[in-house]
Amino acid sequence: MIELVGVRKVYRAGGKDREVLRGVDAAIGRGEFAAVFGRSGAGKSTLLNLIGGLDRDYQGSIRLDGQALETLSDRRLTALRGATAGFVFQNPVFLDHLPAWKNIAFAARFAGGPADRPSLLPLLARLGLEEYADARPNELSGGQQQRLAVARALAGKPKVLLCDEPTGNLDTETGSSLIQILRDLNIAGMTLVVVTHDERVAEAAGRFMYLSDGRLAEGGAS
Numbered sequence: 144m145i146e147l148v149g150v151r152k153v154y155r156a157g158g159k160d161r162e163v164l165r166g167v168d169a170a171i172g173r174g175e176f177a178a179v180f181g182r183s184g185a186g187k188s189t190l191l192n193l194i195g196g197l198d199r200d201y202q203g204s205i206r207l208d209g210q211a212l213e214t215l216s217d218r219r220l221t222a223l224r225g226a227t228a229g230f231v232f233q234n235p236v237f238l239d240h241l242p243a244w245k246n247i248a249f250a251a252r253f254a255g256g257p258a259d260r261p262s263l264l265p266l267l268a269r270l271g272l273e274e275y276a277d278a279r280p281n282e283l284s285g286g287q288q289q290r291l292a293v294a295r296a297l298a299g300k301p302k303v304l305l306c307d308e309p310t311g312n313l314d315t316e317t318g319s320s321l322i323q324i325l326r327d328l329n330i331a332g333m334t335l336v337v338v339t340h341d342e343r344v345a346e347a348a349g350r351f352m353y354l355s356d357g358r359l360a361e362g363g364a365s
């Protein structure tokens with residue numbers, strides 16, 4: 144489902160080049176649940192953005208659902224991303240003047256699916272947000288917002304869910320319920336790549352990877 148070969152990423156900041164990824168190799172199969180650990184600044188968010196086709200500025204090869212991203216035009220990459228990848232960002236941003244369900248509707252419409260309120264209620268219900276369909280995102284708690292971010296990512300019917308610290312701002316109990324949601328999605332066949340510092344996510348994931356010194360290693364320290 145995801146294959147990276149010799150992926151390098153250089154950021155230029157303050158007139159200096161910094162190589163954040165220095166040859167990442169990895170293969171994540173369909174239906175796998177991979178947890179990615181690594182220190183702050185190790186390049187985890189950078190890696191997720193590359194896998195999901197949000198950032199084209201890299202060297203090496205990235206295959207997503209069988210297609211080498213570097214060979215695609217911008218237009219085809221956008222189409223592949225829309226059909227394949229759902230992002231749950233580290234700090235989700237919503238349209239706060241719109242109700243929760245409409246925030247999801249945009250993603251559903253972009254994916255070409257039904258985007259009306261009745262069609263989207265089951266998805267909100269699946270994430271325990273049925274009572275909050277008409278609430279504004281800034282009226283939701285942190286944990287509810289995190290679940291809304293998952294709902295938005297799922298609205299596009301992705302094949303891969305890329306999550307960046309989904310339990311980072313949650314208390315133990317709320318975090319556990321989100322992990323259970325990820326686990327259920329995986330059982331239903333979803334491929335998951337979850338960046339995390341949370342041991343419980345690693346336990347839920349079948350696979351555990353560690354990003355350090357610009358390379359991705361299997362297993363490793365936590």
Ligand SMILES: Nc1ncnc2c1ncn2[C@@H]1O[C@H](COP(=O)(O)OP(=O)(O)OP(=O)(O)O)[C@@H](O)[C@H]1O
Binds near residue numbers: 154163186
């Ligand atoms: N747009 C950017 N321009 C320049 N440097 C960047 C940019 N984005 C990230 N970096 C640098 O790349 C490195 C990796 O950043 P990244 O956000 O991928 O880390 P991370 O592993 O997700 O960290 P955290 O756990 O704190 O979220 C950092 O040193 C950061 O300063």
Ligand SMILES: [Mg+2]
Binds near residue numbers: 187189
């Ligand atoms: Mg990050």
